[in-house]
Amino acid sequence: MSNSTRPVLPHDVRIIDTTLRDGSHAMAHRFTETQVRETVRALDAAGIEWIEVSHGDGVGGSSFNYGFSGTDETTLVAAAREEARQARIAVLLVPGIGTVDDLKRAHDAGAEMVRVATHCTEADVSPQHFAAARELGMETAGFLMMAHKTDPEYLAKQARIMVDAGCHAPYVTDSAGALLMHEAKARFEALVAEVGDEAYVGYHGHQNLAFGVANSVIAQEVGVKYIDGSLCALGAGAGNSPTEVLAAVFSRLGIDTGLDAGLLLDAAEEVVRPYLPRWPKMDRNAIVQGWSGVYSSFLLHAERAAERYKVPAHAILRRCGELGYVGGQEDMIIDVALALAEEQAA
Amino acid sequence: MSNSTRPVLPHDVRIIDTTLRDGSHAMAHRFTETQVRETVRALDAAGIEWIEVSHGDGVGGSSFNYGFSGTDETTLVAAAREEARQARIAVLLVPGIGTVDDLKRAHDAGAEMVRVATHCTEADVSPQHFAAARELGMETAGFLMMAHKTDPEYLAKQARIMVDAGCHAPYVTDSAGALLMHEAKARFEALVAEVGDEAYVGYHGHQNLAFGVANSVIAQEVGVKYIDGSLCALGAGAGNSPTEVLAAVFSRLGIDTGLDAGLLLDAAEEVVRPYLPRWPKMDRNAIVQGWSGVYSSFLLHAERAAERYKVPAHAILRRCGELGYVGGQEDMIIDVALALAEEQAA
Numbered sequence: 001m002s003n004s005t006r007p008v009l010p011h012d013v014r015i016i017d018t019t020l021r022d023g024s025h026a027m028a029h030r031f032t033e034t035q036v037r038e039t040v041r042a043l044d045a046a047g048i049e050w051i052e053v054s055h056g057d058g059v060g061g062s063s064f065n066y067g068f069s070g071t072d073e074t075t076l077v078a079a080a081r082e083e084a085r086q087a088r089i090a091v092l093l094v095p096g097i098g099t100v101d102d103l104k105r106a107h108d109a110g111a112e113m114v115r116v117a118t119h120c121t122e123a124d125v126s127p128q129h130f131a132a133a134r135e136l137g138m139e140t141a142g143f144l145m146m147a148h149k150t151d152p153e154y155l156a157k158q159a160r161i162m163v164d165a166g167c168h169a170p171y172v173t174d175s176a177g178a179l180l181m182h183e184a185k186a187r188f189e190a191l192v193a194e195v196g197d198e199a200y201v202g203y204h205g206h207q208n209l210a211f212g213v214a215n216s217v218i219a220q221e222v223g224v225k226y227i228d229g230s231l232c233a234l235g236a237g238a239g240n241s242p243t244e245v246l247a248a249v250f251s252r253l254g255i256d257t258g259l260d261a262g263l264l265l266d267a268a269e270e271v272v273r274p275y276l277p278r279w280p281k282m283d284r285n286a287i288v289q290g291w292s293g294v295y296s297s298f299l300l301h302a303e304r305a306a307e308r309y310k311v312p313a314h315a316i317l318r319r320c321g322e323l324g325y326v327g328g329q330e331d332m333i334i335d336v337a338l339a340l341a342e343e344q345a346a
Numbered sequence: 347m348s349n350s351t352r353p354v355l356p357h358d359v360r361i362i363d364t365t366l367r368d369g370s371h372a373m374a375h376r377f378t379e380t381q382v383r384e385t386v387r388a389l390d391a392a393g394i395e396w397i398e399v400s401h402g403d404g405v406g407g408s409s410f411n412y413g414f415s416g417t418d419e420t421t422l423v424a425a426a427r428e429e430a431r432q433a434r435i436a437v438l439l440v441p442g443i444g445t446v447d448d449l450k451r452a453h454d455a456g457a458e459m460v461r462v463a464t465h466c467t468e469a470d471v472s473p474q475h476f477a478a479a480r481e482l483g484m485e486t487a488g489f490l491m492m493a494h495k496t497d498p499e500y501l502a503k504q505a506r507i508m509v510d511a512g513c514h515a516p517y518v519t520d521s522a523g524a525l526l527m528h529e530a531k532a533r534f535e536a537l538v539a540e541v542g543d544e545a546y547v548g549y550h551g552h553q554n555l556a557f558g559v560a561n562s563v564i565a566q567e568v569g570v571k572y573i574d575g576s577l578c579a580l581g582a583g584a585g586n587s588p589t590e591v592l593a594a595v596f597s598r599l600g601i602d603t604g605l606d607a608g609l610l611l612d613a614a615e616e617v618v619r620p621y622l623p624r625w626p627k628m629d630r631n632a633i634v635q636g637w638s639g640v641y642s643s644f645l646l647h648a649e650r651a652a653e654r655y656k657v658p659a660h661a662i663l664r665r666c667g668e669l670g671y672v673g674g675q676e677d678m679i680i681d682v683a684l685a686l687a688e689e690q691a692a
Contacts, residue, residue, distance in 0.1 A: 180598060181563060207556070209598075210591050214560030217527060233628070242628055245556050248637045252526060252555075261637070265660070269630040281625050282579070282588055284615040291594040291607070314611070 006168045006199055007139055011258040013250065014226050016050045016141075017043050017243050018204075019272060020080065021092050023234030024056035025297045026280060030070035033079045035275050039231070040083040042267035047259045048243070050090050050113060053080045056236065056297060058092035058117065059102035065330060066097065074109045081110025088112045092143075095125045096328060100132045107136050116162075117143035117173065119326050120150050123158035127165035134166040141202055141226060142167040146326050148178040148293050152190035159191045159201070169200040169226045174215070175297075175327065177208025177237050177290040184215040185222060192223040202226030205241045207233055208290025210282060212241030213249060220255060231268040232276055237289050237296030239280025244268045288314045292321025301330050305337035315340055352514050352545055353485055357604040359596065360572050362396045362487075363389050363589050364550075365618060366426065367438050369580035370402035371643045372626060376416035379425045381621050385577070386429040388613035393605045394589070396436050396459060399426045402582065402643060404438035404463065405448035411676060412443065420455045427456025434458045438489075441471045442674060446478045453482050462508075463489035463519065465672050466496050469504035473511035480512040487548055487572060488513040492672050494524040494639050498536035505537045505547070515546040515572045520561070521643075521673065523554025523583050523636040530561040531568060538569040548572030551587045553579055554636025556628060558587030559595060566601060577610070577618040578625065583635050583642030585626025590614045634660045638667025647676050651683035661686055 020036055036053060043051050053076055055061030055069050062069035073091075080089045090113035091106040092098075103114055114133045116126045126142060133140050142162035144155055159170035172179075172187045179187070184203070191201040203219040205212035205228070216227045229246045233239030247261035273279075280286075285299055294317045302320070306313035319336045366382055382399060389397050399422055401407030401415050408415035419437075426435045436459035437452040438444075449460055462475045472488060479486050488508035490501055505516035518525075518533045525533070530549070537547040549565040551558035551574065562573045575592045579585030593607035619625075626632075631645055640663045648666070652659035665682045 180595065181560060209595055210553070210556065210559035210588070213556035214527060242556070242633075244630075245628055245633055248633055249526065249555055252637065265630045265633060269660075273629070279625060279627050281627070282591055283619070284590075284611045287588075287591055287594055287611060291598065314615075 009225060012256040013220050014049060015243060015246055015257050015259060016052060016090065016226055016228050017048045017230065018052040018228050018240060019230040019234050019243070021052035021054045022056060022236055022240055023230050024054065025236040025300065026234050026239070027277060028300065029055055029062065029067045031076060033071055033075060036076045036079050037083045038271050040080045040087065042271045044084045044087040046263035046267055048087050049258065051080060051084065051087050052090040052092060052115065053077050054091045058094040058098045059106050060098035061094070074105050077106050077109040077111050090115055092117055093129055095129055100129065103129065103132060104136070107138060111138070113139040113141065115141040115143055116167070117145055120144040120147050120155055120158060123161040126162055130162065130166035140167050141169040141171060143171045143173040143204060145173045145175045146295060147172045147174055147187055148176060148183060149326070152186040155187055156190040156194035159195050163195045163199045167199060169202045170195060171202035171204050171226065173204040174206055175295050176293045177206030177212065177296060178293040179211065179215060180209070181211060181214055181218055184211070185218050188219050188222045188224050196223060200225040202228070204228040206235065206290070206296050207238040207241065207280070207282060208286045208296065213245050216241050216246055217249060217253070220250070231264070231272040233280045234272060234276065235280060235296070237299055238282045238286035242268065284314045285317055288317045292318050294321045295325070295327045297327070298330065298333060301333045305333050309337040309341040311337055311340040311344060355571060358602040359566050360395060361589060361592055361603050361605060362398060362436065362572055362574050363394045363576065364398040364574050364586060365576040365580050365589070367398035367400045368402060368582055368586055369576050370400065371582040371646065372580050372585070373623060374646065375401055375408065375413045377422060379417055379421060382422045382425050383429045384617050386426045386433065388609070388617045390430045390433040392609035392613055394433050395604065397426060397430065397433050398436040398438060398461065399423050400437045404440040404444045405452050406444035407440070420451050423452050423455040423457050436461055438463055439475055441475055446475065449475065449478060450482070453484060457484070459485040459487065461487040461489055462513070463491055466490040466493050466501055466504060469507040472508055476508065476512035486513050487515040487517060489517045489519040489550060491519045491521045492641060493518045493520055493533055494522060494529060495672070498532040501533050502536040502540035505541050509541045509545045513545065515548045516541060517548035517550050517572065519550040520552055521641050522639045523552030523558065523642060524639040525557065525561060526555070527557060527560055527564055530557070531564050534565050534568045534570050542569055546571040548574070550574040552581065552636070552642050553584040553587065553626070553628060554632045554642065559591050562587050562592055563595065563599065566596070577614040578622055580618060580622065580626060581642070583645050584628045584632035588614065630660045631663055634663045638664050640667045641671070641673045643673070644676065644679060647679045651679050655683040655687040657683055657686040657690060
């Protein structure tokens with residue numbers, strides 16, 4: 001599929017807000033329609049172009065394995081669409097969790113972009129989803145998750161697969177918040193070199209080692225155009241790069257984002273903060289995720305297993321890192337907890 | 347005074363922990379002797395060489411203007427000294443708040459380093475304190491606070507004044523957490539060029555714009571040797587660069603700090619977290635401090651004034667930034683709050 005139709009960007013960089021999708025992990029997937037409406041209204045007023053709304057694990061994520069949604073995601077997408085005056089709504093789709101039918105339902109409810117997420121070495125499961133999305137006239141982005149798990153050159157080849165399949169913007173997706181600055185930069189440069197003439201490159205960061213914002217600045221410097229954030233950093237692990245900090249920092253740097261940083265600070269403080277179950281933070285569990293390279297959304301699963309099997313969550317996470325588990329292997333967390341409990345008892 | 351006696355460093359970089367000094371701001375200066383003993387024991391076991399213990403505003407800081415200490419600082423320094431097996435104790439001294447007599451008392455209680463802090467353009471008030479410290483046989487460091495307020499070249503000349511007066515390590519002290527990466531790097535390079543042959547250069551960061559850890563990595567790359575952190579980021583504003591994150595990141599980078607990152611993660615989680623009044627965070631007030639360049643320890647003062655005069659704390663902080671207030675002008679916060687209250691009423 002030709003990709004000559006990549007969207008025109010009105011600003012130097014496109015900040016995509018994922019409070020209502022990655023934040024869903026931190027909310028145990030219990031966003032209410034009211035919370036979604038108020039958050040969309042505030043983001044829209046501050047100039048955010050794209051707002052991602054889904055179960056944390058994407059459309060169709062509501063399940064026993066990933067956690068059931070409090071409110072049906074189609075209802076939430078439709079509510080978001082209704083509130084947005086200039087902003088548009090994106091959804092996440094993880095092949096294997098979400099299907100093309102789920103995507104069509106989200107599109108019918110008003111979603112105009114899909115971000116298809118695969119493990120960083122498995123881009124070859126994404127083409128049918130990009131094709132379906134482009135058929136529907138949607139914009140597309142592609143998440144190469146756990147991007148620390150492969151080298152820059154291989155990651156760029158995976159981005160190439162996505163772009164050839166119709167992806168407008170493959171992402172360096174640092175799901176574990178594990179990428180140090182030089183590691184992130186090498187990946188950004190490799191993707192920009194590989195696909196930069198036809199597509200945009202994106203960066204999705206987490207704060208587990210405190211580099212989400214720093215890596216975003218580096219990303220913009222080397223030609224990355226899509227950068228993700230969440231209000232109050234609401235997201236898996238230690239949270240995402242805070243959207244309000246990205247806006248303040250890019251304003252200081254003189255980079256045009258089209259955003260009103262003051263309004264985003266108000267949105268974080270007055271709209272999102274009141275419903276936060278807890279402020280995302282670099283506590284031991286989150287730091288261990290970044291340090292050992294463990295998928296961010298494993299955090300709540302590990303904490304629940306820790307409580308149930310009386311072993312420390314940080315030990316579970318460190319073992320998951322040693323064993324190299326990736327997104328989709330959430331069920332192994334219980335096995336790890338059981339093994340640690342047995343070792344403890346021995 | 348000759349400075350040929352600069353200390354020999356056993357590791358690539360010297361991480362100095364300031365939980366028990368900068369953290370004092372976040373604790374409203376109410377550290378107990380038990381908290382100090384337990385924190386020192388944990389830091390010492392993890393390999394930290396220097397632990398700073400003082401009122402947040404340094405020796406002699408206990409006062410109406412800066413807040414009274416819960417426990418006399420001499421008691422806390424002596425307790426810290428008693429617990430430390432290999433670590434040594436540092437104190438902060440802000441000329442105009444602390445005196446040479448305060449320094450002598452701290453030295454008698456066991457402090458072996460003093461960090462003399464001045465506004466970034468006022469190093470000329472520091473020489474007598476460096477002279478007194480060196481007379482006492484103490485190691486010395488010098489804080490050039492609010493380092494974003496002057497350019498790299500001028501800051502380097504101020505560092506030169508300190509080094510000529512006997513300072514072993516002048517610091518780029520980012521009191522407001524305002525320095526973006528290129529701004530921090532330019533200051534590190536200027537100081538290393540100016541004094542790097544005779545002294546070490548230091549960096550003290552805050553997380554208001556999320557750059558404390560990133561700037562620490564850049565600092566080490568360009569020759570900075572002293573880097574400050576706090577457990578759980580406990581400190582003024584959005585907190586300091588977390589010591590446990592610095593340890594984890596430098597271990598990933600293969601830089602020798604002499605620290606056990608796992609023990610520091612445990613220290614943060616099991617010793618400091620239980621006594622945190624609140625986890626330091628990038629909330630609106632803290633981000634505005636970094637964005638507008640306002641002294642980090644203004645935060646609690648502004649929040650108290652906000653409550654008393656019914657005006658938003660972030661508005662007070664933003665006004666303080668516009669008016670260019672610096673450390674030592676805490677009394678102006680009330681004036682700002684009163685002015686805003688009048689404007690609100692008008």
